[in-house]
Amino acid sequence: MLTVGVDLAAEAARTAVAWLGWEEGRARLTGVAVRADDDQVVRAVTGAAKAGFDCPLGWPDRFVDFVSAHRAGHVRVPEGVAGRVWRRDLALRVTDQVVHEQTGLTPLSVSADRIGHATMRCAGLLAELALRGRTVDRRGGGAVVEVYPAAALKRWGLPYRGYKRAANLAALGRLVDRLLEAAPWLDLGEHERVCRASDDATDAVVCALAARAAALGLVTAPPEDQAGVAATEGWIALPTAPLDRLVTAG
Template sequence: MGGITPLLLLHSERLFTHPSCHASSTTGRHYLRGTLTGTSDTARPDVPAVCRVIWAEQPVVEILNARNDEDLLAAMRTADRTGLDSSIGWPVAFMSLLAAHQAGARLPARSRYAPHGGRDGLVRFTHRLTEDVAWKRTGAGQQRPLSVAADKLGIVAMRAVGLPECLAEAGPAVPRDGSGSVVEVYPVFALIQWGLAGKESYKGRKPEAFPVRAEILAGLGGGLGLSLSERVREQCTRGEHGLDALGRTDETGLHRRGKSW
């Protein structure tokens, strides 16, 4: 598929209906998610990029800053599992297209994923099967994933693919199928599956986004039984980056408990 299996709960239940969400057998275990939103964001010390949850009888939630890759790697090394909000690979057909073009060979034929989708049959070049399956199974409608091959996500992925490689320099190789210490997470699709995606966007600094973030925060915290400090609540409602980080940590923790596909 050219990347990691997407981390999603493909069930009809909402987040808070999963009793196993509440950590009891994972005391002392860490799950961490690094938000990769581009170098301009993670380079700014005032923008939170990582959320770390230490699972215990009373889970501890921290929103951390990550000014560069070394900050991210340092945090990832303390975790049992990391969820990256980024594609960690490119479509196989896209890679074949580039290789054929460079070699002056015949280009691969255009094609579509079944049962539908793809303008002019280019979808296999722009999107991985991973993203196509996640998009269709979650009922996301028009909210198709960004293309890692032909959209802004490309520069994020170029950075993301280097992180597991750096981790492997001082430890075992990190598999790209989600079975190791790093998994790929899908924020919008997870919120849809958990019943936390409203009509209004939680992104940005417009006034109407603040109550939307507060509602999502309440759902995430309540669903996993997290007691959030005032500082964490402020960081998660002030802007979307802290909330994104917390949400991806929740996804990663659920993946660790086998609540993914």
């Protein structure tokens, strides 16, 4: 099995792709691309059994309705409700709120933060994948599943904060050390140097690990009463099993 991880940013400059090949009892990082453009991302996903995207796959339904109502005339603000309370459902998707409840982490708001730019790019990529015949299901059932590296790392008992940007290279190195200790079956090979130098590359590897968990069914799925909204907003798949299950399951 080949899984791919995509740490998707609005532009290629901060986008990384990682390819993980899975054999019995082991996984090998067969490639890492930093500064990955749209064509690289699409080709990577097309050749993989499952791809994990670190990017929202959609916008909050209530935000979309809000903007549509505003364009048509005037929105109706709920009476007797604090502004930040009614705006929460505009800023956060259902899956974002579920992730917060389950992990204590709050994903960036796709409608009120700069990650919206990455989601615009993502929407184009998903459309291209669909044109090429890949099944795109924002709930995670198709070629792409939405993942959240910080939450995955936290669930696997690994460092999940403080390793971003060049100023924190030492912390990034410690994360890579901890990951290899926790997963001795993971071979980064010649690409380990890139992972230690680029948090984008490391996040892409984590995305590829989470994609493997999704392919094995070892992640959260939207319950029946949230499946409809997840189909439009997207759904963050959180790992539900220890890291070692990625090579022992099935």
